[in-house]
Amino acid sequence: MKRNLSAAVLLAVLLMAAGASAQYRDGAVLLTVNAGANRATSDLSGDGVDGIAAGFTLEKVLADGRFNAGFSIFWVQSEEVIQVDEDQWNRVNYSSVPFVMTGRYNFLNSRFAANIGLGIGLHTSTRSVYEGTSEERSTSVSAMALNVPLEIAYFLDPDLYIQLIYTPTWMSASYVQDNMVHTFAGGLGFQWGN
Numbered sequence: 001m002k003r004n005l006s007a008a009v010l011l012a013v014l015l016m017a018a019g020a021s022a023q024y025r026d027g028a029v030l031l032t033v034n035a036g037a038n039r040a041t042s043d044l045s046g047d048g049v050d051g052i053a054a055g056f057t058l059e060k061v062l063a064d065g066r067f068n069a070g071f072s073i074f075w076v077q078s079e080e081v082i083q084v085d086e087d088q089w090n091r092v093n094y095s096s097v098p099f100v101m102t103g104r105y106n107f108l109n110s111r112f113a114a115n116i117g118l119g120i121g122l123h124t125s126t127r128s129v130y131e132g133t134s135e136e137r138s139t140s141v142s143a144m145a146l147n148v149p150l151e152i153a154y155f156l157d158p159d160l161y162i163q164l165i166y167t168p169t170w171m172s173a174s175y176v177q178d179n180m181v182h183t184f185a186g187g188l189g190f191q192w193g194n
Contacts, residue, residue, distance in 0.1 A: 022111045022155030024065040027194035032057045034165060036185030038076040041177035044092060049176075051078030051094070053183045059102065061191075068104040072119055072149075073097065074167075076181055091130040094175050098123040098145040111155050119147040119169075127175040143173040153189060161189040 024030070038053045055074025062069060077095040100119030108114040123145040128138040147170070153163035167183040174181075 022158045022161075023109045024061045024068070024106060024113055025158075025191065025194045026061055026064045028061045028191045029193050030057070030059045030061065030068060030070070030189055030191050032059075032163060032187045032189035034074065034163075034185040034187035036165075036183060038078060038181050038183045040076075040078060040094070040181045042080055042082075042092070042094075043175055043177045045080060045082050046177065047080060049078040049080045049094065051076060053077075053185055055185075057102065059104070061194075065109045066106055068102070068106065068115065068117070070102055071100065071121075072102050073099050074183065076183060093128040093130070094125070095128075096123050096125040096171060096174060096181065098147065098169055098171060100145055100147055102149070104149070104151070113151075113153040113155070113161070115151050117149045117151070119145070119149060119167075121145050123169075123171040123174065125171060125174045139175075141173045141175075143171065145172075146170045159191050161191065163187045163189055 033056045035054045038051050040049055042049050053076045057072040059068040059070030075097050079093045081089050081091050083089050100121035102117050102119040104115040104117030106115040124142045126140045128136055130136050147167050149167040151163050151165045153161045155161045165185050169181045171179050
């Protein structure tokens with residue numbers, strides 16, 4: 001019993017010590033890999049379309065952990081079936097790949113970290129309409145992208161964190177209504193340096 005109590009106290013001290021230094025470190029590099037879901041509205045049917053999302057962010061921590069700056073690439077994909085004629089339905093696939101330069105303000109930087117950011121860059125979007133079993137019509141566009149990511153991270157140790165992120169993204173000339181896609185993702189992040 002005494003040995004178990006000693007082991008529990010030692011484990012608590014180690015966890016608290018790791019937690020004390022678990023935060024974004026000035027000059028460190030952050031790599032976060034995310035996966036989740038996206039929500040948009042179809043410009044063809046006006047219906048909501050759900051899909052998947054995945055990507056990564058690479059950033060540098062600046063100004064004593066108050067800011068992060070870097071870039072983010074992610075991929076979103078959705079699909080719907082639309083009625084073309086009275087007896088014809090076609091499957092439509094939407095995909096986009098926004099690449100944005102990011103800047104984030106960390107308004108909370110401890111074991112729990114939170115930030116809001118701004119990303120500006122480009123996107124490439126494609127809409128593919130499948131007519132029958134093998135015919136496909138595909139169109140693509142590249143244009144400006146703008147997003148405002150909101151993140152909450154929890155440090156498991158000083159160099160490893162998990163995060164939740166919500167990102168509304170506006171992509172000009174895209175194939176979704178109002179050019180808006182909302183992404184909800186979870187991620188695993190790594191911090192190294194300083």
